[in-house]
């Protein structure tokens with residue numbers, strides 16, 4: 476029998492002391508404490524410009540006199556002023572993600588990374604691993620502690636969990652994506668999307684309103700983000716005005732704005748797909764990949780392949796370098812993977828599609844709905860879709 480490791484609440488003394496915790500630091504909404512880096516020397520030369528240059532013209536400055544902005548300053552009153560409720564929620568999400576970052580990197584948790592016990596009839600490559608379950612518990616406890624969440628819908632739970640009647644937000648999440656490769660220290664990530672609670676559904680039974688609140692269309696996202704656990708821990712987020720990435724400064728426990736207003740290049744030179752599946756692909760997708768590999772597409776350069784097999788990591792690279800990241804079979808989930816990531820890509824100037832339709836305009840009908848996913852540079856996406864038949868219908872199930 477598989478035992479689920481217990482997760483202590485963030486307020487317990489087992490929290491790594493390195494990390495900022497709202498309760499321990501007497502966090503109170505509305506009070507903005509300017510970030511004071513411990514050592515400015517360690518921050519010089521990281522490419523942070525003047526406040527205006529850092530924030531772009533559409534946002535008010537969220538950068539302190541030191542020229543450095545933390546995630547919390549960015550969302551707070553000195554920055555985009557996302558509202559006290561959302562600031563508090565983001566505070567708790569970033570705290571949870573710092574705990575997950577510590578967990579996936581810890582030498583003491585290698586047993587947690589192992590595959591879940593194989594069920595009778597063979598191993599299920601999609602079965603949750605203990606680290607998935609612990610990460611889910613970490614996120615859930617942070618959302619509960621925020622007091623700002625009505626419902627959490629997670630990849631790891633069969634149904635959404637109703638948390639609080641008066642929480643203003645709904646959170647959808649994949650707590651630890653890419654965990655199948657974690658034994659080899661491959662990058663992993665947390666994905667989340669935030670919606671407003673639909674107050675018009677308040678009168679419904681909990682189960683029903685939990686479900687309907689979680690099935691909101693991606694066009695209604697208030698914010699979305701991912702946290703990449705890799706050589707750096709990166710919190711990439713959008714509140715509907717650009718996509719911005721913050722890198723964890725391990726010396727202070729703060730996420731520092733390092734990639735303001737990310738603009739995905741309109742055209743890249745990289746495609747990202749599991750091309751061992753080539754012979755299960757439809758004609759259109761084969762032709763597209765064959766064409767760009769040979770430099771015979773609209774961009775007269777030979778494309779390179781990169782595939783980590785970890786969605787957050789593959790998307791992060793695509794956002795920065797351009798190109799297209801895809802999983803053409805019905806594998807990735809609309810609600811807590813495709814929608815939040817498409818929101819981020821669109822906010823960076825790119826596109827998210829199932830090969831035919833814009834992801835954000837697809838109405839979810841069930842929580843764990845799967846679909847083909849294509850994310851990337853606008854020109855690459857347009858060229859890909861022009862091949863028509865790019866969705867992989869053959870889905871035999873793959874062992875690895």
Ligand SMILES: O=P(O)(O)OC[C@H]1O[C@](O)(COP(=O)(O)O)[C@@H](O)[C@@H]1O
Nearest residue numbers: 601652653654749784785786802806
């Ligand atoms: O086996 P495929 O089709 O290459 O799928 C790999 C994809 O599956 C994922 O591991 C997600 O699958 P899970 O949500 O089941 O963990 C992604 O991180 C990765 O991009």
